[in-house]
Amino acid sequence: MNVEPSVRVEDKLYYNRYLVDVGHPHVKVRAHKTPSPQLLALLKACPARCYELNDDGQVEVAVDGCIECGTCRVIAEPTGDIQWSHPRGGYGILFKFG
Amino acid sequence: MIEERFDAIVVGAGMAGNAAALTMAKRGMKVLQLERGEYPGSKNVQGAILYADMMEKLVPEFREEAPLERHLIEQRFWMMDDRSHVGMHYRSEDFNEERPNRYTIIRAQFDKWFSSKVREAGAIVLCETTVTELARDGRGRIVGVRTDRRDGEIHADVVVLAEGVNGLLGTRAGLRARPTPDNVALAVKEMHFLPRETIEARFNLKGDEGVVIEAVGTISRGMTGMGFIYANKECISLGIGCLVADFQRTGQTPYGLLDHFKRHPSVAPLIAGSEVKEYSAHLIPEGGYKSIPQLYGEGWVVVGDAAQLNNAIHREGSNLAMTSGRIAAEAIGLVKSRGEPMSATNLSVYKKMLDDSFVIKDLRKYKDLPPLMHTQSENFFLTYPQLISKAMQNFVRVDGTPKAEKEQATLKSFVKARSWTGLFGDACRIARAWR
């Protein structure tokens, strides 16, 4: 058996530069009681781990570390589970290398 | 300045947008280019291999000016299982030529330079400006854009949508469908910094020579995917990408996959002791020919990744983006020079010109490969790499077993894993799709 050492995404995001648009999140999760399979998939599929389960079992998003890849939009916008836009001009991830 | 009317508005300052804006500005057209990043490149991710031929057509003297990393003299393909890789390497002194054919680049730096050429040619480039909506007239024609910088519309005869793979504007306006989980891949990437000499020693390079490694196999854990390791001057770009549908289906995490790839015994020594300076992620269009949307309409054209113009088999994207941007701009120039309106009928010349270029010809050639790879991912990315590794080990390990018995064992392992009909079918399917 291969035992995976756990990967800390927070440590990876620490390398990156962001200009956070405080108070204007560009991704929003629709209020729900129980999350859809699409929403649950985002817990794993988001490369910045922006999606987390809260204590009541609902999916929440925190966009500060978002890399703006669009994966969550492709998975969960069609079902109406999330709303996804670009951040305002100049805000968000700022790649030094890309 | 912005109250005026423009000949063309270009949305996005990536490879496609810069090619389009440059080409139109050089023709003397009044061009406004809008980019949401702080500077061009600040939102863009690529491996990144730059193909010189397509760049030369835009900026012939780019070799003297552009921030290039290494010219490629070697290409390695690796088929990996958990403990080994079987490789095919092609290295040639021919690539140490006066006008090298391929270079590694760093997109954030390259795009900034490319954009400076666009400005020099006379286009107005506004960064930190997100285009929020396309503006239409009473008859539904696209007549301009709205941005988050100011109220009101900015008008132009034609809007060039070079907005990249997510293509939010075009999909919201109903010009094309949103990308689906099975026609885009998610790639994650890290930049590993090492002293120049260390990189040159580890990769067997001298001076500005470069090498790239493309890897498939158990690293993608049965998903349709590929890893890459590209040598830059003082850093190594390392990443892995898989189909979004596969991430969704398997629950694998992108960063878990990346770290697994980095720890592979064939990879770890290459990046040992490096300092990571960035972690990025981006989608790649993978649908191929069959997912190309409508490319033009009343007052608009779409170019580059937004139009799914990406050759996943050859890992070419930026060159298709540049070429489609340039061709769209030439088509627009043609319509304008005739004094005709930017109607769908007139802009259809863009598609005709693109159909005649390598862009559509190459994508059409491989039109059946993406669906094949996507539905048979377990076989192509898990079973075969393991079998081939076993076969190689059988071949090279000297242990007193007669060679004939070894060959029998290898053959049996293939038949057991895929059956004769399975092997035959896979071979036929690949051959047919490749043709």
Ligand SMILES: Cc1cc2nc3c(=O)[nH]c(=O)nc-3n(C[C@H](O)[C@H](O)[C@H](O)COP(=O)(O)OP(=O)(O)OC[C@H]3O[C@@H](n4cnc5c(N)ncnc54)[C@H](O)[C@@H]3O)c2cc1C
């Ligand atoms: C990991 C990875 C490795 C790759 N490796 C290679 C490689 O080695 N060689 C190769 O040729 N290709 C490669 N590609 C593909 C290549 O990066 C793309 O094909 C290419 O960047 C597409 O260019 P584009 O101009 O269409 O899109 P992009 O380069 O993505 O540019 C789109 C631009 O539009 C801007 N934009 C989007 N929406 C708006 C808006 N609403 N308002 C204002 N601005 C907006 C964005 O900020 C961005 O600057 C790779 C891709 C990835 C992800």
Ligand code: SF4
């Ligand atoms: S865009 Fe990408 S990084 Fe941002 S929240 Fe969605 S999946 Fe995560």
